[in-house]
Amino acid sequence: MKVSLISDLHANIFALRTVLNDLNKEGVERILVAGDIVGYYYWPREVVDILMSDGRFQCVRGNHENILQQVLSDEDVALHYRRKYGSGYEACRSQLTDAQIDWLISLPEEIRVDIGGMQFHVGHGALGSSDEYIYPDAPLDKLLSNYSDAEYTAFGHTHYPFLHTHKGRYLLNPGSVGQPRDVGGLASYIVISSENRVVRFKRKLFDTELVIRAARQNDPELGYLAAIMSR
Secondary structure (H helix, E strand, C coil): CEEEEECCCCCCHHHHHHHHHHHHHHCCCEEEECCCCCCCCCCHHHHHHHHHHCCCEEECCCHHHHHHHHHHHCHHHHHHHHHHHCCHHHHHHHHCCHHHHHHHHCCCCCEEEEECCEEEEECCCCCCCCCCCCCCCCCHHHHHHCCCCCCEEECCCCCCCEEEEECCEEEEECCCCCCCCCCCCEEEEEEEECCCCCEEEEEEECCCHHHHHHHHHHCCCCCHHHHHHHC
């Protein structure tokens, strides 16, 4: 059985479709999503449609789902995050159905699942936090303190992929599908086979042109939303 770990989709339908096409070719049977399904970009409805309609997906809530919940209930908060992150939350408010919003904000912050004899603990940030970063150059004591008791502890949030191993267990960040921050336009994700326990990091080039064009049109004052696609 093949399992994929993905994270930080950020409402980028073009990147998600590219990755999903590859996972279909791979014959991946389960897809674990480490949060930040929405935020930044402009196609939340299409992204959520895919995740809700495909039974292979199992998702946790990221900090951007938490922000969406705040934005929906407080206009001052909405304005703050509009200035900080752009109009992605406005896209959520205008596009998502009530059922889709309820699904997003009701996602658990962490899950523990057993797939093909492999145990996964999936969150978004550090253990017990959806908003604490663990970067690849984190001190060793911080890495070791963020191992769960599962074979694979997976998280996202930083948009930088990495792997650390300790005493037969793995700490994994698949990087970002929708807004990779190491190499722009190269969606990053992981595929693991239960047969041999091989962890493969994969990268797929997605079409950034429409993302860049939309970012420049919708959020011209936040140039990084476009620029990061060419980093």
